[in-house]
Amino acid sequence: MAPAELRELKTQLQELLDKGFIRPSMSPWGAPVLFVKKKDGSLRLCIDYRQLNKVTVKNKYPLPRIDNLFDQLKGAAVFSKIDLRSGYYQLKVKECDVPKTAFRTWYGHYEFLVMPFGLTNAPAAFMDLMNQIFQSYLDRFVVVFIDDILIYSKTESEHAQHLRVVLQILREKQLYAKFSKCEFWLHKVGFLGHIVSVDGIRVDPSKVSAVINWKTPKNVTEVRSFLGLAGYYRQFVKDFSLIASPITRLLQKNVEFVWSDDCQRSFDQLKKMLTEAPVLTQPESGMPYVVYSDASLNGLGCVLMQSGKVVAYASRQLKPHERN
Numbered sequence: 001m002a003p004a005e006l007r008e009l010k011t012q013l014q015e016l017l018d019k020g021f022i023r024p025s026m027s028p029w030g031a032p033v034l035f036v037k038k039k040d041g042s043l044r045l046c047i048d049y050r051q052l053n054k055v056t057v058k059n060k061y062p063l064p065r066i067d068n069l070f071d072q073l074k075g076a077a078v079f080s081k082i083d084l085r086s087g088y089y090q091l092k093v094k095e096c097d098v099p100k101t102a103f104r105t106w107y108g109h110y111e112f113l114v115m116p117f118g119l120t121n122a123p124a125a126f127m128d129l130m131n132q133i134f135q136s137y138l139d140r141f142v143v144v145f146i147d148d149i150l151i152y153s154k155t156e157s158e159h160a161q162h163l164r165v166v167l168q169i170l171r172e173k174q175l176y177a178k179f180s181k182c183e184f185w186l187h188k189v190g191f192l193g194h195i196v197s198v199d200g201i202r203v204d205p206s207k208v209s210a211v212i213n214w215k216t217p218k219n220v221t222e223v224r225s226f227l228g229l230a231g232y233y234r235q236f237v238k239d240f241s242l243i244a245s246p247i248t249r250l251l252q253k254n255v256e257f258v259w260s261d262d263c264q265r266s267f268d269q270l271k272k273m274l275t276e277a278p279v280l281t282q283p284e285s286g287m288p289y290v291v292y293s294d295a296s297l298n299g300l301g302c303v304l305m306q307s308g309k310v311v312a313y314a315s316r317q318l319k320p321h322e323r324n
Contacts, residue, residue, distance in 0.1 A: 001106065005035050005043065010107055012045045017110075021089055025111035027099035046118060047103045053120040061124040066192050067235055067312070069143050070201055074282035076152035077198040078159040079189040082166070083181035087147035088122055090175055091115040091129060133173055134166075142166060143191075150191050159185070193232065200279040200309075203233050208274050216267065220257055223250050230270050234313070236277035241315040242299040243269050248317065281309035297323065 016022040035043040101112040130144045141162040143150040153159035188197035193207045217223045234240040246262040293302040301315040
């Protein structure tokens with residue numbers, strides 16, 4: 001580590017010790033540490049738990065699909081967003097498991113008494129906690145995704161009541177928000193990479209810019225990364241799978257990596273369509289849907305609509321045995 005990182009490491013270790021989150025360890029386990037720079041330029045202490053995660057039995061608690069979370073927002077016009085501060089630290093680690101969280105540093109060997117970031121089951125465990133806490137209000141006026149909370153209401157008077165309920169619950173459960181990342185009384189809000197408003201949902205331009213500015217992939221790893229990021233917004237792009245097919249072919253086994261003109265056209269078209277992505281309407285329960293479908297020799301596509309407005313696009317490529 002650089003001298004500046006060592007100074008920061010010493011400071012952060014002392015803070016964790018003072019708060020009772022870690023203690024000195026004699027554990028045979030010992031994960032390495034590193035720093036990751038945040039957007040504001042400060043350093044986040046990270047523990048590399050990859051070896052521990054390999055031998056951890058995975059928690060099967062389901063994390064919600066992002067697109068499903070937005071289905072309940074139809075008619076909402078007022079929003080508030082709460083970002084919990086060090087939410088994982090609200091969960092204690094069982095005493096018998098504490099030694100497994102040990103990590104080694106220049107200044108000694110330590111272990112966590114609370115759930116650290118980086119453990120494979122941490123998101124599922126915290127999601128379970130949040131769902132239990134807000135169980136009575138999910139699908140009514142609260143959306144929870146791990147440590148992000150969205151409160152939505154149809155009117156400002158409703159929103160005052162809803163916000164009061166959520167803040168009271170957080171106080172009772174001793175869950176603390178990071179005020180600098182919270183936003184209140186908004187008519188449109190950025191949430192999980194999308195912009196949500198009474199008009200519907202659209203892609204967050206600040207997030208899509210990463211796709212737009214992506215350099216031409218030079219290998220399979222870069223192709224996979226690009227498709228993973230662009231695919232997060234596939235419901236906004238008509239015939240996404242068909243457009244991406246020249247690129248996705250490069251992911252197949254025994255296919256030589258050759259970036260062809262077709263790949264470049266596919267790459268450019270996906271980026272262009274994401275910049276022109278439409279606002280998707282929120283589906284209204286009890287109202288009829290219309291599905292428009294299409295098929296070609298290479299794939300299937302469809303559009304889900306309600307009241308003449310697009311709810312979502314879906315598409316996929318045909319599998320080898322489905323092609324004539």
